[in-house]
Amino acid sequence: MANVDPVRRAEIGREKRARTRAQLVAAASALFARQAVESVTVDDVVREAEVAKGTFYVHFKDLRELTAAVADELVKAIDDLLQPIRLTIDDPALRIAYGCSCFIDRAFADPGWAGVAARMAVATATVGEVARRRLLEDIKRHAKSLPAGSAISAELALEVVVGIMFQMFAAIAERRLSSRHREDAIAAILRAIGLDARQVKSVLTRLPVQADAGRSGLPVKAARARKRISS
Incomplete structure (x- = not known):
């Protein structure tokens, strides 16, 4: 009988558990994109993931814990998307x-993702927690440049911006909005944090072009046009 390296055996076990856990999270994400979060059952998840029901409980205590894991994946996706250029x-x-x-571009590129994000925002308080904290920091920094008393509080501005974003996600998922609403939505967010029409126009013309227009959902032609405007 061949000797098996116990370290490698443990590594293989961890890799298999990680794959199965990811499979369950992906299955839940797919279900949340199609139906209300609260209507999804463990049976639905294991059927979607094509695993045994007992496997679910190896990885998650209950659906609430799985929902939190899906929220964590959304947060990671958001963080990965923003950070390189944001900084x-x-x-x-x-x-x-x-x-x-x-x-917004991610939502237009993948309305299913937009639907998951919108539903998770209602069902799980942790969704977007990291992004919300960074957004609040930026809003507070921006507020320092405004005349005293000329804008709403940073905390209220945060809720307004987040509210606009998640309402956009829901509308995009339901195909009630199209990419032609993109700039108007960003302009509305900028006005909500205290920018006037001239400042809004300036910011829109200076928006960085995303490196991967296909992933962002921004048509290549539009990305090139924006690049010409901002150069």
């Missing part, structure tokens, strides 16, 4: 516009 932008208003444009 190079010094203007907080431009940071906010860039972050929102990334979310």
Whole structure:
């Protein structure tokens, strides 16, 4: 009988568990994109994932824990999408516009993702927690550049911006909005944090072009046009 390296055996076991857990999370995400989060059952998840019901409980205590895991995946996707360029932008208003444009473009590229994000925002308080914290930091930085008493509080501005974003996600998922609403939505967000029409126009023309227009959902022609405008 061949000797099996116990370290390698343990590594294989971890890899298999990670794959199965990811399979369950992906199955839940697919279900949440099609129906209300609260209507999904464990039986639905294991059927979608094509695993035994006992396997579910090896990885998750209950559906609430799985829902939190899906939310964590959304947060990671958001964080990965924003950070590389966000950190190079010094203007907080431009940071906010860039972050929102990334979310909106992702939603147009994948309405199913938009539907999951919108439903998870209602069902799970942790969804987008990291992004919300960074957004609040940017809003507070932007507020310092405004005359005293000229804008709503940073905390209220955060809720308004987040509310617009998740309402956009729901509408995109239901095909009630199209990409022609993109700039108007970003402009509305900028006005909500205190920018006037001239400042909104300036920010929109300076928005960085995303490196992967296909992934973002922004048509290549539009991406090139924006690049010409901002150069």
